[in-house]
Amino acid sequence: xxxxxxxxxxxxxxxxxxxxxxxxxxxxxxxxxxxxxxxxxxxxxxxxxxxxxxxxxxxxxxxxxxxxxxxxxxxxxxxxxxxxxxxxxxxxxxxxxxxxxxxxxxxxxxxxxxxxxxxxxxxxxxxxxxxxxxxxxxxxxxxxxxxxxxxxx
Amino acid sequence: xxxxxxxxxxxxxxxxxxxxxxxxxxxxxxxxxxxxxxxxxxxxxxxxxxxxxxxxxxxxxxxxxxxxxxxxxxxxxxxxxxxxxxxxxxxxxxxxxxxxxxxxxxxxxxxxxxxxxxxxxxxxxxxxxxxxxxxxxxxxxxxxxxxxxxxxxxxxxxxxxxxx
Numbered sequence: 001x002x003x004x005x006x007x008x009x010x011x012x013x014x015x016x017x018x019x020x021x022x023x024x025x026x027x028x029x030x031x032x033x034x035x036x037x038x039x040x041x042x043x044x045x046x047x048x049x050x051x052x053x054x055x056x057x058x059x060x061x062x063x064x065x066x067x068x069x070x071x072x073x074x075x076x077x078x079x080x081x082x083x084x085x086x087x088x089x090x091x092x093x094x095x096x097x098x099x100x101x102x103x104x105x106x107x108x109x110x111x112x113x114x115x116x117x118x119x120x121x122x123x124x125x126x127x128x129x130x131x132x133x134x135x136x137x138x139x140x141x142x143x144x145x146x147x148x149x150x151x152x153x
Numbered sequence: 154x155x156x157x158x159x160x161x162x163x164x165x166x167x168x169x170x171x172x173x174x175x176x177x178x179x180x181x182x183x184x185x186x187x188x189x190x191x192x193x194x195x196x197x198x199x200x201x202x203x204x205x206x207x208x209x210x211x212x213x214x215x216x217x218x219x220x221x222x223x224x225x226x227x228x229x230x231x232x233x234x235x236x237x238x239x240x241x242x243x244x245x246x247x248x249x250x251x252x253x254x255x256x257x258x259x260x261x262x263x264x265x266x267x268x269x270x271x272x273x274x275x276x277x278x279x280x281x282x283x284x285x286x287x288x289x290x291x292x293x294x295x296x297x298x299x300x301x302x303x304x305x306x307x308x309x310x311x312x313x314x315x316x317x
Contacts, residue, residue, distance in 0.1 A: 066297045067288055113300070121285055121300055131294035137301065 029085045031103045032152040033127075037077040037093040038063075040070035040136070040144035052076055059148065062132055070144055080152060090114075093147060101149070111135070111149060127151060155188060163189060167196055 038055055039046070040063075046052035052074035054060070063073055076094070083089045083103035092098040100112035100119075107128045113121040113135050127133055129151040136146040155163075165171050166179040183189050212219045240248075288297040 062293065062295055065290065065293050066295055068297070121298065123298060125296065128294070132296070134295065134297045136297065136299055 029103075029106070031083050031085070031107065031109070033081050033083065033101065034150055034152045035079045035081065035091055035093060035099055035101075036075055036146075036148045037097065038146040038148055039074045039076050039139070040068060040072070040146055041074070042071050042142070044072060046074045050074075050076075059132075063134070063146075066134065068136070068144070073146070097147070099147060099149070107151070109133075109149075113147060155186075155192070159189070160192065163193055164196060167193060167200070 055073045055075050079091050081089050081091050083101055085103050088102040090100050096116050098114045102110040108126050110124045112119050133149045134146055136144055139145050162179055166176055183193055286299045
């Protein structure tokens, strides 16, 4: 019996071509991100010998809205990164802490946190402009470390 | 109490499906077991009721002619199928070319759709036992993932791990 090409076959072909076109468009997209390593503390000053600057008021307000108990947040490091759709960027935040960002599609990301060379967390989520993703943990002397990721202005 | 297999044996006995030896055993059992005998009577009555009231269908023509009509219709449909394939040669060539292309397109489409990452729905995969807790404030557009990393016993070198 000979195979038949019917409407379903044609439709599949068309949809596939459209899908490829859309994929090509997405590939061209670049996501501009800003990553900050932040130290949370109740102290009004950064640790002795460190010239950490307080985070911007707008970010401080966002952090205050989260269930975090610290009254002050100091920026330890800040990085800008651009990730093309489908690509992955590794960005060191300190000598032993780095993030791995994969741009999935539009504003969808896959973020990995690497500490001392080990991947300690991987998260996939959408990060539209204006939203923040905060990865954090406890630090000695009732302080905290935070890695804050958001789309660059 | 009869089990299921005994009931099947009894039914087979009544239908004449048992071997001679087994039929003798069932007949002896029937003569001794009142429950089996009662079931045998019930099954016989059911059979006679069904066969006695089965509607008889009378064909308008002879049996042979009736079946020959069915055979001719089957043959006619088998002949009709190749006729539907009478297409211009150029169209047949295009169809032959498009078939693998369509198959490849379908496969590629499925691959693209499968390869696409889900959007809009956050999902988390903790690759190590970080004891991560997630808080999401949709209104404020903020997500907090709180990790137990560095682990308590690593606090001593925490600053070296995260800040230095």
